[in-house]
Amino acid sequence: MFDFEAALKDIKNKGLNRELRNLETAQGPYSVIDGRRMLMMSSNNYLGLCNDIRLKRAAIESIRKFGVGAGGSRLTCGNFTLHRELEERLAGFKQAESSIIFGSGYAANIGAISGIADKSCVIFCDRLNHASIVDGIRLSGAKLVVYKHCDMDDLENKIIRYHTGRGLIATDGVFSMDGDIAPVDRIVKLAKKFNLMTMVDDAHATGVLGENGRGTLEYFGLKDDVDINVGTLSKAFGVEGGFVAGKRKLIDFLRHRAKSFIYSTALAPHNIAAAVEALNIIETGQQARKELAEKSIWLRSKLIKRCFDVPRGVTPIIPLMVGNVDTALKFSMLLYNEGIYIPAIRPPTVPKGTSRLRISLMASHSYDDMEFAVENLVRFGRKLGVIP
Template sequence: MENISKYVSNMKENGLYREFKYLNSGQGPKALVEGREIILLGSNNYLGLCDDVRLKEVAIRAVKEYGVGSGGSRLTTGSYDLHKKLEEKIANFKGTEDALVFNTGYMANVGILSALCDKKWVIFCDKYNHASIIDGCLLSGAKLVRYRHCDMDDLERKINMYKGKVNLIVTDGVFSMDGDVAPLDHIVKLAKKYDMFTMVDDAHGVGVLGEKGSGTCSYFGVNKDIDMQIGTLSKAIASIGGYVAGKKEMIDYMKNVSRSFIFSTALPPASIAVSLKAIEIIEKDKDRRQKLIELSNWFKGELKAMGFHITDTITPIIPAIIGDAKKATLFSESLLEEGIYVPAIRPPTVQKGTARLRISLMATHRSKDLEYVLKVMQFHGKRLKIIEG
């Protein structure tokens, strides 16, 4: 216990200690956090559907019809007709033969990688991939080779150095802490050249990019070329769960081999019903996606003009790089005092020296509120000597 106490104390001293912020309301552009109304700028609720009345209504109907719990794992008593409808909907949405729903995106990545790969495999993994991908790679027992972030020259060089008999390239579609997009067109070319499998985690691309908001693979036109499209139902889709979409034989294999799928109680019917309705809304509501991108581009431009170090992205994830973890935490706390919540992201989530505020916009944010945010960020940015003033 003494070592644990020292570890926690060290985190606090270095600005790395994290505490929960408790919401007392639905998650929208404004929310109650510990009794105070704040402008919420740290959510993955990109399309503003978490508090949408249409989704509330289908959840209530599902509870009335099916009850509140699923009662078992999918291979025992936990499969409902709603699960089948959702998997068919996801496959159609992603342009694949079939799909399989997991309980979370994390469980999907861990379960799929550990089921597919073993010590005979070599996995080539972007350095900035999500922790669930890294954990899945390690759990599989495969040789893990990490290439420089979105660097296709480094990827090809490492393929030539390390490739084995069976190889996989795995990447995020949209990187959650930087908001940038993997060059999937180039990854597909390399995979074809070297006869490799491909896997894309499109958690942050769905609802934002691609035809009808179906994600990064659609954005690059490579739906048919990616072997496994992984995603989550908990971000733009505003529900809970994860999935894999791909060829039917791959999905059949995962149903019977992936341990995180087999040994988990199924998601409750209400959550599945919400996901079904949310995908339907996303497919039809082009204006909502367009508004999100327009707001994001305008907001990024304003922050850049003020002198903030903003990464260029085509997504609503806007990282304002601060560098020092303590200063990033202080900036976040200063904004919260002014009624704005933007989380400070620090190591080990990001690399040392790249602590940041991770700003993420919703399609339902109002320009008036965002103008207030810009004004407050400029004031505290100058006060803390993050930007010149």
């Protein structure tokens, strides 16, 4: 019988135990967490839409018309006209022929991969891909080949070594813990050279990267060069859910084979209505996206000048590398006590020895907010010996 007590003790002794913090207000630059007003510096609410009045109005109107629940899966009784509208709009937004909505980005990844791949397939996976991609590969029974992070030479060498028939290259668009951007343009070239399919999980790029917020494909000047374009509604869109965009025949196939779509209750109509409104905002306005990019560059520059180990980049995900688990936890708690919420990210979420504070910006953060954060990061970073 499994000894949960011993396992939990081992987790705690390694400094890897997790605690749930309770939000008592909507997410914004400041939120009330466990009774305290905190500067929120860890949210994926990149464009500040979680508490946008326009999304709330759309959701409320939808509740009045459709109620609060879907009542079943999309293939039984849960397919509302709103679902079809959003799928058509997402396809247009991603410049694809069609799209399909899932209950989450995790469900989209495992559904898409396990739906199309089997033991005859080889899938080449970036070492730092999201866990949902890895889980989807394992569920599919496909051969998993891991290549070094964003290393195209290693990827090509492994394609030459392992590719024999059906194959797929899968990558995050923006890596969730490092904030760097995959070289999607080079991945596409390799895929065409070796006749492989491509999949990009654009969860952290959709709504954020590209002139129109379409993600990494637009960022690299690509259009429909990626076969499986995964996105999420739970980050820049401010609501919840995931989706896959691509050729119509792919999407039709996933409706028949993606188990996380077939056997899940549909997303509630009010969530879909809010997502449609979020898409309206993302498609018609660039100011928030522009401000987010400018603030991301500004904060990275400030932290690098203060000698923090922060990689250069342009995304709102800014990992402040600490290394040691205990130091990362102490750093996070000192900030928490000062009214700044930046959780410590530890193994197994990140590789051993790379514990960090994952800073995540919103367009709604002010420069005063960021100055306050930098001031305390420097103060406690010096105290803990993270910076000189």
